Amino acid sequence: xxxxxxxxxxxxxxxxxxxxxxxxxxxxxxxxxxxxxxxxxxxxxxxxxxxxxxxxxxxxxxxxxxxxxxxxxxxxxxxxxxxxxxxxxxxxxxxxxxxxxxxxxxxxxxxxxxxxxxxxxxxxxxxxxxxxxxxxxxxxxxxxxx
Amino acid sequence: xxxxxxxxxxxxxxxxxxxxxxxxxxxxxxxxxxxxxxxxxxxxxxxxxxxxxxxxxxxxxxxxxxxxxxxxxxxxxxxxxxxxxxxxxxxx
Numbered sequence: 001x002x003x004x005x006x007x008x009x010x011x012x013x014x015x016x017x018x019x020x021x022x023x024x025x026x027x028x029x030x031x032x033x034x035x036x037x038x039x040x041x042x043x044x045x046x047x048x049x050x051x052x053x054x055x056x057x058x059x060x061x062x063x064x065x066x067x068x069x070x071x072x073x074x075x076x077x078x079x080x081x082x083x084x085x086x087x088x089x090x091x092x093x094x095x096x097x098x099x100x101x102x103x104x105x106x107x108x109x110x111x112x113x114x115x116x117x118x119x120x121x122x123x124x125x126x127x128x129x130x131x132x133x134x135x136x137x138x139x140x141x142x143x144x145x146x
Numbered sequence: 147x148x149x150x151x152x153x154x155x156x157x158x159x160x161x162x163x164x165x166x167x168x169x170x171x172x173x174x175x176x177x178x179x180x181x182x183x184x185x186x187x188x189x190x191x192x193x194x195x196x197x198x199x200x201x202x203x204x205x206x207x208x209x210x211x212x213x214x215x216x217x218x219x220x221x222x223x224x225x226x227x228x229x230x231x232x233x234x235x236x237x238x
Contacts (some may be wrong), residue, residue, distance in 0.1 A: 006186070024168075024237060024238070026234070028234075033155075051235070051237070054237070057237045057238050058235070058236070058237035059235060059236060059237055060234070060235040061233075061234040061235070062234070063204035063206065063211060063231050063233060064209070066204070066231040066234060067206045067209065067229045067231055068209075070152065070154060070217075070229065070231060071152065071229065073228075074152065074165060074166075079155050079165075080154065080155055081155070083234050085236060085237075087238040088238070090238040093238050094236075095236065095237065097236050097237045097238070098236035098237065098238075100236075101202075101233070101234075101235040101236040101237075102155045102236065103156065103202050103232035103233060104154070104155065104157055104232055104234065104236075105156040106155060106159075107155060107156065109236075111157075122154075131191070131200075
């Protein structure tokens, strides 16, 4: 299984992390699930980070934005397939906080490390299992032409 | 007509793989009760053991968070849409 993302959207989410540096950026990935359980991203929706108390190391997407994005995605015959955020001056690996706050089983959580304002690595992690046993697995991130 | 409940992707495996489920109710709480009566596997994903909505589960009536309305007692009409969205947060 893999998360496939067009290059233009991959660049967009990385640039979002650079634009909000030294704060964390965040957004929603909209697309389609295929029958094998893989996903294709069709859109990346930039969201505001509501954690204004600690934006350098925390992010939170307003549920109101999630409701709007989910509604618009469903009208377009698509789904929320994942989320992205940045780790300013920190590795592109999920943290304990990332796991504790992750609740969208089956979705991808894409993390970009941004060092001194420049996006470096972007990795994807798949959230698996039910809430009490949830865990992340490394997920192949394939940048595609379209 | 019935009230539409939009089901987020992580909960669809427990809701017959449906993205939208229609329920009959006078309040949001009744709508959620009808929802879990139709799809019992959803219950533990929406409610804690004491019967309260789990802290990370957001429920919206149209564009409003029911926490800022009358919570589960919020009246719901047939033209309304209820949206369930788990929260999205984290940090390094």
